[in-house]
Amino acid sequence: MESGPLISFGLPLSLFIIMVGIGMTLTLRDFHQVTVNPRGMIVGSIAQILIMPLVALALAGALGLAPAIAVGLVIIAACPGGTTSNLFVLLARGNVALSILLTVSASLITIISLPFFTNYALGLYFGTSAEISLPVGKTIVMLVGVVLLPVALGMLVRTRAPALAIRAEKIVSLFGGVVLALLIVGLLYGIRDRIGELAAQAGLAALLLNLGGIVIGVVTSRMAGLSQRESLAVAMELGIKNGTIALMVTLTLLESSEMSIPAAVYGVLMFPIGFLLVTYGRKVIPALPKSLAEPA
Template identity: 55%
Template sequence: MEQGPLIGLGLPIALFFIMIGMGLTLTVRDFRAVVLAPRAVIYGAVAQILIMPVVAFGLVGLLGLAPALAVGLVLIAACPGGTTSNLFAFIGRGDLALSIILTVLASLITIGTLPLFINFAMERYMDASARVVLPVLRTVVTLVVIILVPVAIGMAIRRISPAVATKMEKLVSVFGLVVLIGVIAAVVISVGDQVGTLLRAAGPAAALLNIAGILIGYGGSRLVGLRRPAAFTVAVELGIKNGTLGLMIALTLLNSPEISVPAAVYGLMMFAFGFLLLGASRLMGIGGEKDAAA
């Protein structure tokens, strides 16, 4: 399916500005958390980058998903946390600095890992006649341009004018939510009469992937010795993903509305699960416990 300029050009540009918003929350000093709290950062990054895609492959086999949906589930599983995860971590009284570091670190690393997982999934699940090979070099360059460059721009703005950065950050967060909802609506329109079938097929898989991410995030973090605020934060990072990035890859680089369906469904469901996480954080009194994530 040929995408119009709204998707082909508008979505990457929108994502560029969303990633500037992520950079607006960062300073160079924030990256000290990678050294000062290595346990939380290492576990959170490994869980996002490696464990979640493996879980997606397992769910594909368990549920017997159609090829396009199987690739789409692996795609959203391999995506990093989104900027919205930082907001959920803040409201839930988690470790905001850890959330930001994990979001940025995973975003940078997945520049290299995303193309590998997606191509492996397409080779595994799609017939040669239906397979679309994701161009690795083009994808890496695209992800560098829409992740690394705008994050650096956002950090530069914050360094030059913190007051301007604070005001812009709020606007960009709202803009990101509007873009995600708009793209999801466009996907629903694109798949036409198949929307009901695809949603029924992708819904359970997206829900299970989201639940698995939350359980792996919180339970695994506690097992490796993290306290509640850090464990809650990792759970949020694994549950609240960058759905806009997944949609951009499926709709512009792969040119496939069908592959984008799991990302669209996940993008809706993650907010429901996110609010449940916020309720759980209040019940457990997470904000009252000092973190010892190192």
């Protein structure tokens, strides 16, 4: 799946702007509450890092997937949530601070866990393994540049100019929704000639993995006593994956276009399903009171 300048440059820039806007909705108190009561972090991290790859292995066996497709499914399942998951959580009125912390922590843990599960799947289905290592420095730079820095800027704006932050919140939500819609159109256009083929090979597996992740996120969160907002954040982190990492592993490190098919299909399916989850969240979770005028 190739990406033109609009995607390779415009999307990161748009996400940076969106993350600044998300930062305007947060205070240090929000992050403090997550760390003081870490159940959401524990449940979300275990589900992302351990349960999702196991679900992928179970689906691959139950559906009788071809070896390359099965390995690709395990790879996308083992990937962390991406920056867009934070935006979806904001739109759905979930706990954005928890979502951001889960994105950061899972991305760092993935440096170790993703190669482990990838090699396990390769050994299981092909009887081989590969020397796979994710770029530590690049991952940290990405997290700082696309997540932490813009969020910190947004929080600073909220502290210094709370009235501006209040006005910007609706604009950011609208802008984020437009960006996501355009991204879906771009993804569909990019695979327009192979939609039928890709759906036949990995469509059902990718769909079940996505829905399974969302259900697991909601159920485990509620069993752990988390609130609706926290449960929605965990579910979104499990459903909205960083497909870029999966494509890097399959296309660059493993040099297998066939293994990349589940990531490509999942990357398309997760957006409309994410919007359905946003619709659900906005119906069941009331809007937060506007208390931005009080700096944290």
